[in-house]
């Protein structure tokens with residue numbers, strides 16, 4: 001029996017709290033059926049935190065985040081907070097927690113579930129069986145580079161500027177994450193840059209080559225980001241692991257997610273460095289956003305949140321068997337034809353958020369029987 005695994009739950013905004021409720025049910029199930037006990041704290045982030053405390057990332061949340069073994073987040077943001085000044089918008093909370101916890105490696109799998117392959121906007125044979133892993137650098141690059149800002153110029157015009165910077169250690173550590181992960185997969189890494197235009201990514205490419213030398217069993221290739229965007233929609237199965245900068249990863253991971261036809265299904269993990277106890281800081285969240293347009297209606301798809309929890313079990317606690325249970329339960333409900341509205345298809349059975357949760361628990365019961 002494992003006890004005392006400290007989790008921090010940050011449901012956030014929009015559909016976040018609704019889909020998080022379904023994860024609580026999976027945790028209750030694990031507690032009863034598999035004697036896996038978690039010590040769970042809830043915290044505020046994003047708009048929910050702004051409403052309560054005036055800021056998107058309260059100190060209390062940050063303290064709880066440092067104390068936790070792993071964090072499960074819902075999503076942040078919504079039109080209600082878009083009118084606020086830039087510095088206090090919900091997104092600052094998300095970027096702040098990534099930076100403060102040093103979560104430099106963002107793992108975004110793009111997987112096509114067999115039962116959903118026909119939901120893609122691409123032809124079936126292009127996407128069937130697709131399984132790529134995008135590794136996005138998450139605490140550097142143009143998202144955080146200085147100087148940045150908007151300044152007044154003579155004559156009333158303004159000048160806006162951001163800075164793309166990367167250091168050798170920043171590139172090397174994300175490079176190693178990519179190589180290590182590829183070693184457990186199909187042993188291919190494609191590093192994506194814009195080395196024909198941007199010096200910081202000329203260096204990115206040079207450092208990746210150096211990292212690659214220590215991994216002779218991994219095939220390392222390089223691609224410019226514009227070509228990569230094109231290749232992703234032309235022939236996505238050519239990729240195994242993609243490693244790229246913060247901003248290119250933001251864009252390409254949305255593109256890859258959409259290839260799967262099921263944005264509502266994709267989980268992600270953001271991992272940091274290990275501390276003295278060997279514990280690695282980690283935050284897990286769905287790739288999709290807070291979907292304010294459908295929040296409160298009980299129709300949101302909870303599967304990406306549930307799969308994010310399964311990633312948490314796998315990456316933070318080595319609970320492979322339990323994670324397999326959860327993943328298998330998700331496969332089974334899809335094979336049974338159950339669908340929330342976002343993935344609804346002909347001849348399928350439409351279920352609500354809690355209906356999907358019921359079905360997952362039901363499948364977990366069967367798997368454990």
Ligand code: IPM
Nearest residue numbers: 077091092094095249250253
């Ligand atoms: C993402 C999102 C965030 C990002 C926003 C909400 C700040 O688009 O996680 O991909 O740009 O990193």
Ligand code: MG
Nearest residue numbers: 250251253254
């Ligand atoms: Mg994004």
